[in-house]
Each structure stands twice: as structure tokens, then as C-alpha cells.
Amino acid sequence: GSDLLLFPYDWRLNAADSANEFGLVMNQALAKSSTGKVNIVAHSMGGIVVKDYLAQHDDSKVNKLIFVGTPHLGAPKAFNALNYGDDFDLKFLGLGLNRFKAKEIGQNMPGVYELLPSREYINQSGPYVRDDRSSKSLTYDETSQFMSSDSVLPDHRNANLLNQADSFHQLRDNWSAQSSHVYNLIGCQDYDTIGSFQIEDGGSVDINSISGDGTVPFVSSSHVAGQNYYINNQKTKINHLGLVKDDRSVGLIYNLINSADQVLPEGISQSIEECSPSISALPRLRFSTHSPVNLHVYDQSGKHTGINNDGNIETQIPDSDFVQVGNDSFIFVPSGSGYSVKIDAYATGSFDFKVKSLENGEIEEALVYS
Numbered sequence: 001g002s003d004l005l006l007f008p009y010d011w012r013l014n015a016a017d018s019a020n021e022f023g024l025v026m027n028q029a030l031a032k033s034s035t036g037k038v039n040i041v042a043h044s045m046g047g048i049v050v051k052d053y054l055a056q057h058d059d060s061k062v063n064k065l066i067f068v069g070t071p072h073l074g075a076p077k078a079f080n081a082l083n084y085g086d087d088f089d090l091k092f093l094g095l096g097l098n099r100f101k102a103k104e105i106g107q108n109m110p111g112v113y114e115l116l117p118s119r120e121y122i123n124q125s126g127p128y129v130r131d132d133r134s135s136k137s138l139t140y141d142e143t144s145q146f147m148s149s150d151s152v153l154p155d156h157r158n159a160n161l162l163n164q165a166d167s168f169h170q171l172r173d174n175w176s177a178q179s180s181h182v183y184n185l186i187g188c189q190d191y192d193t194i195g196s197f198q199i200e201d202g203g204s205v206d207i208n209s210i211s212g213d214g215t216v217p218f219v220s221s222s223h224v225a226g227q228n229y230y231i232n233n234q235k236t237k238i239n240h241l242g243l244v245k246d247d248r249s250v251g252l253i254y255n256l257i258n259s260a261d262q263v264l265p266e267g268i269s270q271s272i273e274e275c276s277p278s279i280s281a282l283p284r285l286r287f288s289t290h291s292p293v294n295l296h297v298y299d300q301s302g303k304h305t306g307i308n309n310d311g312n313i314e315t316q317i318p319d320s321d322f323v324q325v326g327n328d329s330f331i332f333v334p335s336g337s338g339y340s341v342k343i344d345a346y347a348t349g350s351f352d353f354k355v356k357s358l359e360n361g362e363i364e365e366a367l368v369y370s
Helices: 014-034 045-057 075-082 099-106 117-127 138-151 159-172 245-258
Strands: 038-043 063-066 129-131 181-188 193-199 205-210 227-232 285-290 294-299 304-307 313-315 322-323 328-333 340-345 352-359 362-369
Touching: 014 045, 014 159, 038 045, 038 245, 045 063, 045 159, 063 245, 075 099, 075 138, 075 193, 075 304, 117 159, 129 138, 138 159, 138 352, 181 245, 205 285, 205 322, 205 328, 205 352, 294 328, 304 322, 313 322
Parallel strands: 038 063, 063 181, 129 193, 181 227
Antiparallel strands: 193 205, 285 328, 285 352, 294 304, 294 340, 304 313, 322 328, 352 362
């Protein structure tokens, strides 16, 4: 309230609405500042809000601007949230948001649409939706068309909000700071980050991995020019939420604001080589089921990753992750032996079960049981 002001924002609204509210907090901060300037720390979508505000008002009154895991160009995870449902990782906060309810209420939230990968994302990283039915990787416009009308989806997205999000990104994706000192905290080497979706015959979905912080791909969080700090998930286990929770990354932010001397912890570097797949190889196993079944994986100690009896996701296996895309479930675990798998159906029909061995997100071996 004196030298630190917080800005909680409504992530359902579009960035412009939140940016207007942010302006009120900026004015309060400037009124309290002895230098006439402020420092800004913005995590995740907060970075998009701040960027929209500065694009309208310039950054001449900002001393240091620190983006932490900001999806400047969007993230494919938003595609999953809008089309199939995602609990926005609130399971880890104990809030229990049901992913189907999240999908239902998200259909008319402009902010969620603005998190979709932009045209510039596709220009830099390539298409993030592959349609096996037509053997085609979809362009930006074809992806929007798929979301708003394709028969494989049980319902369709809001075409007006898709267009508004497109206009927003075309207006803001090329923004760069003119006066402030920009710092980026960029997560990488977490290959549980969703990079793309593969729409298979029959409508089931497979996913592919990409380097990122578990939520935001590297290509998106590193888009804005600045002084970069690369945070290697393989070495630190710091993910998207950890960027503002872990003592090491929070300590880095503190030191940047205070211009303090610092010795960077292992796995955090100013060299982009920290994110090079050539410096380390991360082997992972990915189990997946496709169709209406629940997937459970147990390690040799009996620890469970999957959906428990209460219908909540649990990840008891160390360094494991669980992702759902519609009726398709994906469980990532460290490479090794001794895992057991349980599958139980919640509807009548057939299913596919896949086991893939991954190294730095790339498929090394695959077994498919149809």
C-alpha cells in the first residue's frame, strides 16, 4: 500500500478493460513515487494487460518492467480450455473448478480468447492444429474456422470473440518498450507443455510437446525484446506457477528491482544455451487413452496419478503430470520401469491406449493398442 501496490484483475475480461483499471493503480503508484517512475512485475496474463496499457500510454514513466512467464503470443493450452475444458490449474490451488463448467463459462470470456495462439505465434512456431481427416496442418484462419463450425466438436466457439482476439494480437504483438528497462523470466525445458493438437479420425485428439514452462511455450514468453533470464525446468523443477512461488525466481525478481548483485542459482542463466535441448536430454514416458475411459498410472510405491474417487486430479507420482483433452487423457511420468496402468470405462465403446517414450518432447518409441 505504500511502496508496493497490487493489481488483481478480472481475467474473464479483455485486456483493454483490465488495462483501463490498471491505469488507476498506475496513477496511485506514480503519486507515491519519489522519482516519478515505477517498477512493474507482471506474471502470465498480467503481462498482456500491462503491455496493452503501455501501448496506449507509452512506458516513459516505467523504470523496470519484468515479464514473468507472459504468453505474449498466446498458448495452445487456451485451445484446450475453450474447446474441451480445462480447470486452469486451479486444482493445485484447491479450488476445484470443474473443467466442463470452466469450458461452459469460458465461451463468452474475451480474456480466454486472447490467450489463444496468434498469427505471429504460427508464423514463428508453425501450425498448432493438425487435422488427420484431411491430412492438413491448419492455418490461423482454418483453426478459427475449425473452432467455430467443425462437426467433430459438440459445440462451437464465439466467432465474434475469435475475431476480436485476432484484432487484439495484430495490434499488440509487435509492441516493444521505448523507455523502460525490460526483463523477461522465461521457462523452458518443461516438455509437458502442450505444443500442438492432432485431430484424428473419429474425433479423438493426440497432443505433442514443446519446450516451455508447462503452460506457456518458449516461443511465446520470449517474444518481447529485453534482458532475458532462462529458467531450465529440468534442473530447477520451476514451472509456470513456480515462477512466482519458488524462492529462486522470486529472489531473482527482488534483485532485479533493487539492482542487487546476485549469483544465479543452478538452472537459471542469462544464456539462451540454458534452454538448448543439446545440453541435456530429458526422457519421459507418456501414457494416453482415447475414448470414454479413466486412465490411472501407479509407480512401484503405489503412488497414483490420475482422477481419484472424488473426481479430482491427483499427481502423487513425483514429477508427473496429467492432461485431459475432451475424452482423451494423458499422463506424463519420468522414464523408467515398474509402472502399472489401470483403465476403467465410464461409457460403452472402444478405446485406444498409447505408450510413448519421449526425449525432449520428441517421440522415440511408441506402442499403440487399438
